[in-house]
Amino acid sequence: MICPDCGLVVGDRVIDVGSEWRTFSNEKSTKDASRVGAAENPLLEGGDLSTMISMGTGSASFDNDGKSIYRNRRQMNxxxxxxxxxxxxxxxxxxxxxxxxxxxxxxxxxxxxxxxxxxxxxxxxxxxxxxxxxxxxxxxxxxxxxxxxxxxxxxxxxxxxxxxxxxxxxxETSVELITTGDFMSRFCSNLALPTVVQKAATHIAKKAVDMDLVPGRSPISVAAAAIYMASQASEDKKSQKEIGDIAGVAEVTIRQSYKLIYPRAETLFPEDYKYPSLIALLPQQ
Structure with missing residues (x-):
């Protein structure tokens, strides 16, 4: 491969990855004339290098009833x-x-x-x-x-x-425990909530768990309740139904978790929250 302007040799051992046969204009078809198969799959026993016998067209390929003899005979266990x-x-x-x-x-x-x-x-x-x-x-x-x-x-x-x-x-494998922060960014993003509300919801959920205000509650329901509280204290208010549809949690479940954290609402919000005056106007349920 040589540059046509300056004559610089770009490469002297170039592999042609095109088809192995020439294709003329009157012989073009939907089939690619290359002998390259699918990528090898290391998860299969034979690496997926199995053989498929295609259906023949001659008389020897059919039995007396006209059925194909080599119908989908594949060497795969x-x-x-x-x-x-x-x-x-x-x-x-x-x-x-x-x-x-x-x-x-x-x-x-x-x-x-x-x-x-x-x-x-x-x-x-x-x-x-x-x-x-x-x-x-x-x-x-x-x-x-x-x-x-x-x-x-x-x-x-x-x-x-x-x-x-x-x-x-x-x-004998293990998985990390699910926390409220694992779902917070995705749920807030799907609800089109601003970053400041997401940060507040994350802080509320984490502090509620640390203070043991929501014992026995799943992280998803706690995250949903925290998002509801943070959104209600902002200009982008979201209802329990909207949050429940995104989080896959029933409204009554969000309401129960919210009732547990509502009495300590003022201590749960971050100190630099943008809407401190709206915290006092939070709904009781």
Missing amino acids: SSDRTLMMAFREINQMADRLNLPKMIADRGNMLFKQVHEGKSLKGRSNDAIASACLYIACRQEGVPRTFKEICAVSKVSKKDIGRVFKLILKTL
């Missing part, structure tokens, strides 16, 4: 077939949740470990795939709620929760 279906399901769920490929790959690896262990035999592959994606999200630091996974899955929230506990016990 049942284990790889199960893995392929599970990987496809995990990737589809990750796409629906707008999750990066890195998380889907970790979910695929977890499913392969569970599948090879054969300790969850009899359990639905869809439930295992959903639980693996849930664990992958938590391990990568971008946790999703069971309801969010359930919304893009084919199984119930209860089944995902059961399989999730079994996988943790079987693989």
